[in-house]
Amino acid sequence: xxxxxxxxxAGLVLxxxxxxxxxxxxxxxxxxxxxxxxxxxxxxxxxxLAAMLAGAALAVAGVVMxxxxxxxxxxxxxxxxxxxxxxxxxxxxxxxxEAPIWVKMLAASVTALLGVTLFLQIIRRLxxxxxxxxxxAGLILAGILGAAVTWIGWGxxxxxxxxxxxxxxxxxxxxxxxYELLWVAGLAAAIAWFAxxxxxxxxxxxxSATALGLRPQAVMRLGLVVVAVVTAMVVSSxxxxxxxxxVVPNIVSRMLGDNLRRTLGPTAMGGAILVLGSDLVGxxxxxxxEVPAGTVLGVVGAALFLMLLxxxxxxxx
Amino acid sequence: xxxxxxxxxKIGVLVGLVVVAAALWMFxxxxxxxxxxxLGLRWEKLTALILIGTSVAVATxxxxxxxxxxxxxxSIMGFDALYLLxxxxxxxxxxxxxxxxxxxxxxxxxxxxxMAVLALGLFGxxxxxxxxxxxxxxxxxxxxxxLGILFRAGSSLIGRLLDxxxxxxxxxxxxxxxxxxxxxxxxxxAALSLPAIAIALWLxxxxxxxxxxxxxAVTLGLNYRAMVMGTLALTAVLVAVSTALVxxxxxxxxxxxxxxxxxxxxxxxxxxxxxxALIACLLxxxxxxxxxxxxxxxxxxxxxxxxxxxVLFLVLLLRGRIR
Numbered sequence: 001x002x003x004x005x006x007x008x009x010a011g012l013v014l015x016x017x018x019x020x021x022x023x024x025x026x027x028x029x030x031x032x033x034x035x036x037x038x039x040x041x042x043x044x045x046x047x048x049l050a051a052m053l054a055g056a057a058l059a060v061a062g063v064v065m066x067x068x069x070x071x072x073x074x075x076x077x078x079x080x081x082x083x084x085x086x087x088x089x090x091x092x093x094x095x096x097x098e099a100p101i102w103v104k105m106l107a108a109s110v111t112a113l114l115g116v117t118l119f120l121q122i123i124r125r126l127x128x129x130x131x132x133x134x135x136x137a138g139l140i141l142a143g144i145l146g147a148a149v150t151w152i153g154w155g156x157x158x159x160x161x162x163x164x165x166x167x168x169x170x171x172x173x174x175x176x177x178x179y180e181l182l183w184v185a186g187l188a189a190a191i192a193w194f195a196x197x198x199x200x201x202x203x204x205x206x207x208s209a210t211a212l213g214l215r216p217q218a219v220m221r222l223g224l225v226v227v228a229v230v231t232a233m234v235v236s237s238x239x240x241x242x243x244x245x246x247v248v249p250n251i252v253s254r255m256l257g258d259n260l261r262r263t264l265g266p267t268a269m270g271g272a273i274l275v276l277g278s279d280l281v282g283x284x285x286x287x288x289x290e291v292p293a294g295t296v297l298g299v300v301g302a303a304l305f306l307m308l309l310x311x312x313x314x315x316x317x
Numbered sequence: 318x319x320x321x322x323x324x325x326x327k328i329g330v331l332v333g334l335v336v337v338a339a340a341l342w343m344f345x346x347x348x349x350x351x352x353x354x355x356l357g358l359r360w361e362k363l364t365a366l367i368l369i370g371t372s373v374a375v376a377t378x379x380x381x382x383x384x385x386x387x388x389x390x391x392s393i394m395g396f397d398a399l400y401l402l403x404x405x406x407x408x409x410x411x412x413x414x415x416x417x418x419x420x421x422x423x424x425x426x427x428x429x430x431x432m433a434v435l436a437l438g439l440f441g442x443x444x445x446x447x448x449x450x451x452x453x454x455x456x457x458x459x460x461x462x463x464l465g466i467l468f469r470a471g472s473s474l475i476g477r478l479l480d481x482x483x484x485x486x487x488x489x490x491x492x493x494x495x496x497x498x499x500x501x502x503x504x505x506x507a508a509l510s511l512p513a514i515a516i517a518l519w520l521x522x523x524x525x526x527x528x529x530x531x532x533x534a535v536t537l538g539l540n541y542r543a544m545v546m547g548t549l550a551l552t553a554v555l556v557a558v559s560t561a562l563v564x565x566x567x568x569x570x571x572x573x574x575x576x577x578x579x580x581x582x583x584x585x586x587x588x589x590x591x592x593x594a595l596i597a598c599l600l601x602x603x604x605x606x607x608x609x610x611x612x613x614x615x616x617x618x619x620x621x622x623x624x625x626x627x628v629l630f631l632v633l634l635l636r637g638r639i640r
Contacts, residue, residue: 073459122631122635125635126634126635130455131455132455132456132458132459133455133634135459136455136458136459136462136634137631137634137635139459139462140627140630140631140634141627141631143567143623143627144623144624144627144628144631147620147621147623147624147627148624150620150623151617151620151621151624154617154620155617168473242466285478286477286478291474291477291478292477295470295473295474295477296474298466298467298469298470298473298474299467299470299471299474302463302464302466302467302470303467305463306460306463306464306467309456309459309460309463310456310460
């Protein structure tokens with residue numbers, strides 16, 4: 001019953017944060033104010049939803065990525081996927097500046113998919129059994145792709161345009177009509193939930209998965225698409241939010257174990273809590289000005305990552 | 318020290334190439350009017366580039382010897398980012414006006430001293446653990462990389478918390494630009510980095526012993542702990558100089574160290590330091606000349622170095638060169 005209690009607690013925390021998020025912002029909202037309704041529907045509600053959706057989707061994408069790579073220390077932003085998505089966005093902006101938004105999203109998703117596939121190809125060639133090399137290779141790949149993005153940006157005068165996507169995830173620009181793509185990310189995460197058992201089995205390794213009657217390649221492809229779509233949607237609508245997909249799944253699996261059918265729900269909730277909480281902190285520390293949620297998470301997430309690196313449960317040697 | 322004629326010849330060629338690159342930088346495309354002004358400007362940048370190149374090269378060689386690892390560099394382990402954080406904290410403590418008002422020299426010296434102390438505490442603890450298995454080394458590197466991310470995010474957060482002017486200041490120091498080195502610091506940088514390089518050269522034979530590893534070094538009578546700490550302190554000072562002059566350059570050291578190792582395999586430290594410094598100067602001066610004069614992209618060299626160096630790092634990882 002520990003499960004139930006954790007779920008209940010997470011639900012309560014999330015609900016509390018959501019209410020707080022509706023109440024906090026540069027404008028004061030009071031019940032009698034006729035403007036209040038407008039502020040709520042156009043700005044506060046979309047912003048709250050956007051943060052929750054992005055957080056939940058990123059956390060789920062992180063779990064999926066960890067199952068595919070069979071490594072606890074990876075997540076979309078340590079695979080070069082966001083940078084690859086940004087490359088796609090620049091590419092389509094240069095080739096067809098007038099393209100409708102869905103074409104741009106498609107381009108970003110395709111290049112993100114290529115980026116993650118490249119990452120998988122690289123880690124397959126790494127010396128086996130060195131867990132920490134995998135995230136290291138991913139971070140360096142992200143650096144290389146990021147340098148390529150900056151390079152092209154300099155050459156084409158698009159640098160400012162690019163920095164919006166790559167630097168920091170920020171929710172202050174979210175209003176109704178400008179965040180709906182995140183529902184696509186949420187949908188992709190929901191698909192992962194339906195395939196949760198398959199991802200659990202995939203995490204056992206290709207051979208065991210095949211022996212259990214799974215087609216590992218197909219599941220892996222599905223997982224890659226989920227990761228790529230979530231990354232592309234988040235990057236292009238609010239910018240990259242680092243470390244959510246890494247920190248949340250690790251903490252949840254420490255509490256609830258590795259059965260994804262059981263853990264995906266709490267993981268999604270944890271992601272939503274973390275991102276919405278960071279956004280709230282960012283809105284409050286220098287009120288009425290704001291610090292981007294991605295900046296807050298950069299510090300908190302990196303610190304948590306370091307703790308996870310050094311506080312692994314020691315196995316008997 | 319120059320025992321093998323082949324090595325002497327290679328050093329000679331490198332010196333010649335650096336001279337040619339420097340001459341190209343100084344005299345190519347010199348118009349007819351205002352020659353002294355242009356020459357003065359170019360001379361300033363040239364000295365800055367040479368100072369940066371030498372500092373980065375020596376720092377990387379020293380760090381690789383201490384960590385006994387061919388793919389590590391101070392920047393990969395987050396040294397640059399640490400200096401960035403210190404600079405940001407200085408902006409936070411003094412305010413933008415105070416930051417701009419304070420004399421360049423003393424500020425730079427204080428920041429560098431702080432950097433040396435923090436780097437010793439942090440990286441001395443991290444590297445001093447010895448690092449037995451390959452897994453442990455990979456974890457140490459990953460820790461350094463994530464520390465770098467943490468420091469960068471920290472300076473960005475502090476910058477945001479202050480005010481837009483402070484944020485702009487932090488942004489300006491966060492990105493390397495070889496086209497616009499911080500000219501006011503050239504003298505101060507040289508005053509710190511030249512003695513550090515001289516000490517490194519003087520310590521050359523001891524560095525050779527240090528590179529043999531803890532057990533053998535101790536057997537041979539080296540004060541291992543003091544040597545590790547001293548070398549790390551030198552590294553910290555040199556990184557502070559290059560970061561203050563141009564900003565963080567993540568992979569320059571890796572490229573330089575890789576080339577040095579390829580061209581001068583198994584060289585003693587005095588020779589290796591010299592060669593690395595020459596290679597770094599050649600890369601920077603020639604690279605900046607090509608990008609600034611031929612391609613007209615003044616600020617791109619650092620990005621290109623990042624790209625090439627990153628690819629090199631991945632290749633080294635894939636070849637299993639982590640030990």
